[in-house]
Amino acid sequence: MQGTKHSCYNQILNAILFKVTLEDLGYTEDLENYRREQNLLSFETGRIISEHKERYVVKTTEGEYDAEIIGNLRFTAQKRSDFPAVGDWVAISEFDENKVLIHAIFPRKTLIERQAVGKHGEKQIIASNIDFALIVQAVDRDFNINRIERYLTVCNAAKVKPILILSKIDLVSEAELSNHESIVQERIKDIPVIGLSNASQKGIESLRKQIIKGKTYCLMGSSGVGKSSLLNTLSGKSVMETNTISSSTNKGRHITTHRELFMLENGGILIDNPGMREVGIADSAGGLEKTFETIVQASEACKFNNCTHTTEIGCAVIEAVSKGEIDEKSFENFQKLEQEKEYFESTIAEKRKKDKDFGKMIKHYKKIRKSNKF
Numbered sequence: 001m002q003g004t005k006h007s008c009y010n011q012i013l014n015a016i017l018f019k020v021t022l023e024d025l026g027y028t029e030d031l032e033n034y035r036r037e038q039n040l041l042s043f044e045t046g047r048i049i050s051e052h053k054e055r056y057v058v059k060t061t062e063g064e065y066d067a068e069i070i071g072n073l074r075f076t077a078q079k080r081s082d083f084p085a086v087g088d089w090v091a092i093s094e095f096d097e098n099k100v101l102i103h104a105i106f107p108r109k110t111l112i113e114r115q116a117v118g119k120h121g122e123k124q125i126i127a128s129n130i131d132f133a134l135i136v137q138a139v140d141r142d143f144n145i146n147r148i149e150r151y152l153t154v155c156n157a158a159k160v161k162p163i164l165i166l167s168k169i170d171l172v173s174e175a176e177l178s179n180h181e182s183i184v185q186e187r188i189k190d191i192p193v194i195g196l197s198n199a200s201q202k203g204i205e206s207l208r209k210q211i212i213k214g215k216t217y218c219l220m221g222s223s224g225v226g227k228s229s230l231l232n233t234l235s236g237k238s239v240m241e242t243n244t245i246s247s248s249t250n251k252g253r254h255i256t257t258h259r260e261l262f263m264l265e266n267g268g269i270l271i272d273n274p275g276m277r278e279v280g281i282a283d284s285a286g287g288l289e290k291t292f293e294t295i296v297q298a299s300e301a302c303k304f305n306n307c308t309h310t311t312e313i314g315c316a317v318i319e320a321v322s323k324g325e326i327d328e329k330s331f332e333n334f335q336k337l338e339q340e341k342e343y344f345e346s347t348i349a350e351k352r353k354k355d356k357d358f359g360k361m362i363k364h365y366k367k368i369r370k371s372n373k374f
Helices: 002-017 029-037 071-076 145-157 174-187 204-208 227-235 287-291 293-299 316-322 328-372
Strands: 044-052 055-059 064-069 089-096 099-105 111-115 123-128 132-138 161-167 193-195 216-220 259-263 269-272
Touching: 044 064, 055 099, 064 071, 064 089, 071 099, 111 145, 123 216, 132 145, 132 227, 145 161, 145 174, 145 216, 145 287, 145 328, 161 174, 174 193, 204 227, 216 227, 227 259, 227 269, 287 293, 287 328, 293 316, 293 328, 316 328
Parallel strands: 064 099, 132 161, 132 216, 161 193, 216 269
Antiparallel strands: 044 055, 044 089, 044 259, 055 064, 089 099, 111 123, 259 269
16 A cells, blocks of 8 residues: 555656646747737647547647547638647647547648648648658668658748658668768758667767757658657657568558657657658649759759750750759659649649639529529
């Protein structure tokens, strides 16, 4: 009995000593000002730390709660981004033991999105209110610089600062690692690049130095690149299940099945994501221009303003590629992503036109019905 009392006492003491504040979760003065301006002071404030098929978990200073959105939020939502996402700050009220209602979503500082898989013209939210993205690429199997540029474009579009992680460096030779690093240096400029191994812990301390208390980080990468192992290392405990690469396909198995937010040992906040085999470019909003800045700068010297950089005489980009001033493979990837972006944007425009035409038809139908009434 005495041991039980001592255990309970320790739990209460730990809860008092290590009580989480909203600032620990990334809360800012701007969010508090919004809360006051929108008359949300009567509601509690929390951050969504987990989402799975419209089921949410919200973390507050008091604990974690299962959450659901109120009917008004659901019925007024016109697109996916109108629903809560992991990383969102929300106004809540408790309606049952450990259960809360979400009444409002606070404005998002940043929103990382990609093109929804298999759904043309639709976006999928990766995470919101992110400060830094940790792009994890394994060097032992399907190292792909084009895919890294895709991730960078997604991050740059969201105005999220990227950090490139080359993982599993213990599984390749020094020559292989040096070759991968050279490719990265040639094609990617001005972002931190860290090589590390979860097994040997090499490079982990360098990454920890990049983690800032109160800032939110997002893990991005394919299945099997070591994201869950890295999360376990940075959090100081086994919070995620890990698995090995499939020997038959040499591809990663999906261990993380939904997005979730975790507190790290040094005070940073990390959102884990399911592995992404496809990274479709959605609304780049300057993302391509930032990722391929060298190409964009060269295009300013093109003879024609609407130059497509394909067959035009006087194209400065083609000339720079021929001289080796622009990496040819990077230029090919830029063209591919540019075409993908244009197709996505044209699909969005087409959907908007259809919605507008449908709205006009309904309005016309109601007008006819009204005029036929006696």
